[in-house]
Amino acid sequence: MITLEERLAAIVALLPAQEQTRLNAPLAGDESIDSRLVESVRSLAKAEGLVCMTPGEFTREAAKYAVQRLVPAAKSPADAPADENSTASLAARLAKYTDPRAQTAFWRGLTEVQRATLLKAK
């Protein structure tokens, strides 16, 4: 049966030189052969071009993604045409729909703020 040390050695041998140095170093106080093996597999996956993140890396990526998603909503007044969100403009756009399908699609595309603007104008 292959020991964990043998498995580790086999995987480390496949890694780039700088990774081999790091993963061949003596175990730190908070490391075990298990955690070193997991780390080496993760490094191998990265070296092969796969996305393989630690929990910390995943959290940072998720936060970055969330910020990217929020950006369009935050920038509306400056980047949108001047009167795109004005009551008159929204009401005019809503009124021009004579097809129920288009009306539903338009309503679904409105933000909560735009809907509130329209309703307040009534």
Add this chain to the structure above:
Amino acid sequence: MPNTLTNVNDIKVAQNALQPWMAALTPLRAFSSNFSPEPADKLDTVRVPFVGAPSQSSDFAGNYTLNADSTVTVIPVQLNRHKFKTVHLTAREAASTAFNVLDTLVSAAVKQLAQDVLQDIFSAITEENYGDPVIAALAPAAFDYKKLLAIREACSTVKMPVTDRSLILDGAYYTNLLGDEIVSKSFIQPLAQPGIVDAQIRRLAGFDMHETVILPDNGEKLVGFAAHPSGMAVAMRYLVPVANYDEAGAVTDPETGLTFGYLRYTEIQSNRIFVTVECLYGFKPALPDAIKRIVKP
């Protein structure tokens, strides 16, 4: 004549009601359909494209057009069903509460209307239209994954196409399936969430699964059925009102075409506001072997 709502408040109320309408009518995916907000009158006929098994392929003999299917098969379905539900509130009620009562009332009415429409369509799932039950009558506690496989086998025996199969099942039978040893343990993350937390089985043994608590037993102890779209044709359209209303229009989902009509009018004498939601539709049983009934003892 435009058939859209124009008042923003009505649009909001109607659009909020569209979600429960679509959710309640999800099992209609099991059938061939032609849904649209196009205006139609009672007893008009709609041609429903028929999703069945294609004819056999041909050996090439110098011309690709030989043995072509001449037309897309359609089933004429008469729009002979018209259901409606009316809710009302007094002008005082409307004015004295910050909570949008009309919103809640209309959403509940639309959900009930959808259930009534669905129940009416399910009333055609009878022995006369679709023959004997697919498996022997069984109680909810006896319905498990192996019984589902028996249903699948029976569907294949009658050459029901493997794709687009659905299983509409009474809540008690569906619940027993949720607790089945194989089904409950076959969920894997993140699929475990719908089954364990939300009691949802999306697909099983090649069937799109739909739970229902409104399946009529049709006097034949019906508790569910396996279906291919070629088993039933359903049509839905918008009935344009003849009278003048404060507001009237079709409310539709652009993707599925599922549509209901929305009417608002005021009774001046009693100072009450009425909203009626309505549905014009029709249905017609098609291939007998494309729907297989499940019954209880």
